Amino acid sequence: MPDEDALRKLREERLRRTVDLCVTAHPFYRRRFRELGIGTGDIRTLDDLQKLPLVDKSDYMACPEDFRLRAADAPGLSFEESTLWNVAYTTGTTSGMPSPFFNTAHDQYHIMMQALHCSEAEGVTRGDLIANLIPLPPMPMGAFLCVGRTAEIMGLPVVNALTGAKSKEYPVRRGMDDAIDCVAAAAPSVFWGVPSFVRSFFRRARERNTRFPRARMVVLTGEPVSAALQEELAGHLRAFGSEDPQVRVRYSFTEMQGGLIQCCNGAAPQNLAPDLYYLETVDPETGICVPEGEEGALVLTHLHRRGTVCLRYLVGDLVGIRNERCPHCGRLGERIIQRPRRTGTLVKVKGMLINPELIFEALSANRAISEFQLVVRKIDPADPDSMDQLVLRIEAEMGARARLAEEIPGLIQKTVMVRPEVVFAGPGEIHDPMKSVKVKRLVDERSH
Known part of the structure; x- marks a missing residue:
């Protein structure tokens, strides 16, 4: 040293x-x-x-x-x-x-040597099998690549859940239950993923009485992690049979190709x-x-x-x-x-940095939309550790709503790589010009 x-x-x-x-x-x-x-x-x-x-x-x-x-x-x-x-x-x-x-x-x-030193320090060892729970991205991204590099340099097997938004043209991604079955068949000992997704994965696995008898560690990246969520994930590991659950939180960004570790x-x-x-x-x-x-x-x-x-x-x-x-x-x-x-000005949603201005520009070009507002919230507002949700509130004529509901989510996903939920609002609900001059385009309801 x-x-x-x-x-x-x-x-x-x-x-x-x-x-x-x-x-x-x-x-x-x-x-x-x-x-x-x-x-x-x-x-x-x-x-x-x-x-x-x-x-x-x-x-x-x-x-x-x-x-x-x-x-x-x-x-x-x-x-x-x-x-x-x-x-x-x-x-x-x-x-x-x-x-x-x-x-x-x-x-x-x-970077491979960096991955070796980091994972050894985290406690990953020979004999582990890693479950890569990072969703399959639309292009090579650091978080997904990092899991593979670690497995390569340490000589470890890895099972890829390959979750994410499904595509008719590229049917390579799995739904939650399919991913759970795939991962369970490999019997991993280390689970690596975005915190809110790992929690949803574990909760669904327990609802289905899925067993992970070798589970002992979670490696988290891409989102802030509260002490409460760390304890919940440790509790899931205990429920799977771990006597000494380990939770590691990485502070990562692409420019550092692996980030800081615990x-x-x-x-x-x-x-x-x-x-x-x-x-x-x-x-x-x-x-x-x-x-x-x-x-x-x-x-x-x-x-x-x-x-x-x-x-x-x-x-x-x-x-x-x-x-x-x-x-x-x-x-x-x-x-x-x-x-x-x-x-x-960039906003992190589901572990992805997005530029809200690009969404505003795309929506402003659509004449069928009278007003719009972007809302970032937790799926469960009472639970700060639940998954992020991107909600797009739109004011539009009734006759245009079905078409917009079909077109807009895909347009926004193509623009910023996060798919929103579209919610229609009545006249004046998003912006009342009698009460304020400017429209509040972005509302982040998450507590920070």
């Missing part, structure tokens, strides 16, 4: 190499450094990063290709560093199209790949780091990537972090000591 000085030395060596590559072969930073008059000798230490301005998601989403190193402009790269391995995608784009995140073979191998129940999520990623918390207006432990905007810097590369990238959450050893396992890396909360 490296000491603090050795880790910092490695981080700064890798940072210098990454900055050198960005100066010569990264379209976005090549322009940005030229505008700022920054050269290869100006960013040599982690402290020097504060000389760089912050990069917002909108910068990246506007042209993801500009954040990809150009191998042709960096002739010293190895075959692994310059060869594309795969493309993952992140949601929450301004255009409605998912943003590609490019991984070279170099990146893939390091080494034991209740531990603070920690960056267990500090040789690959450097995290800061800053004042988002000035870019200046806030004192350790205080809340600030989370900023990510890639230290050793060769595909998509970001320096001082605003993740979109406010957190408090400490750069210290974990008191439970002794590992080094930034630890999140304050529950993240989201900033900005």
Whole structure:
């Protein structure tokens, strides 16, 4: 286990190499450094990063290709560093199209090692069988890919539930009961998925008296998880027969390809790949780091990537972090000591970031719709851990409602990759111009 000085030395060596590559072969930073008059000798230490301005998601989403190193402009790269391995995608784009995140073979191998270290720290071991409960996405997404990478590097079998919205053209997804039967036949010991879905999966499985005799651990990603939900999931594991149920909550985002993890129940999520990623918390207006432990905007810097590369990238959450050893396992890396909360205009629904403005634009173009409002709520308002629900309230003439009810859900799903429930409202229910000038287009009824 490296000491603090050795880790910092490695981080700064890798940072210098990454900055050198960005100066010569990264379209976005090549322009940005030229505008700022920054050269290869100006960013040599982690402290020097504060000389760089912050990069917002909108910068990246506007042209993801500009954040990809150009191998042709960096002739010293190895075959692994310059060869594309795969493309993952992140949601929450301004255009409605998912943003590609490019991984070279170099990146893939390091991400696999990251997956190994993270899952070993979480307590996944040889002999486990993983149930991948992440819904089958419409394109390669980090959460789904992460389960497969972990199984590959650890030499573990995995059973994929392949749930999600069914399609007549692509009948590859399973319904809940079919998925439960498929997973149960494999007898998994580790269940990996989005919290609200995992809970629905377990509840339905128990209603059907389905047995998971080897169940012992849940790995959660994609949504915040309350203490009450963690305890409920632990209770389900006990009901399946686990004597020592383990619940791990990951704080993940595509740009980190795996996220921060817990080494034991209740531990603070920690960056267990500090040789690959450097995290800061800053004042988002000035870019200046806030004192350790205080809340600030989370900023990510890639230290050793060769595909998509970001320096001082605003993740979109406010957190408090400490750069210290974990008191439970002794590992080094930034630890999140304050529950993240989201900033900005993007909204997370069912683990997906969506841009409400795209929905508003699509609906505004439909002349049959008089008024509309987007509502995000929990399926059970009394239960903060129930699944998210996207509800679209529409005011329209009676003669157009049947057609809109048929067309709109698919249109919105195509636009933001989340399917809404359509509810029709009477005249004046959404907006009464006698009471307010502006229409409240977005209502988030979830407690945060």
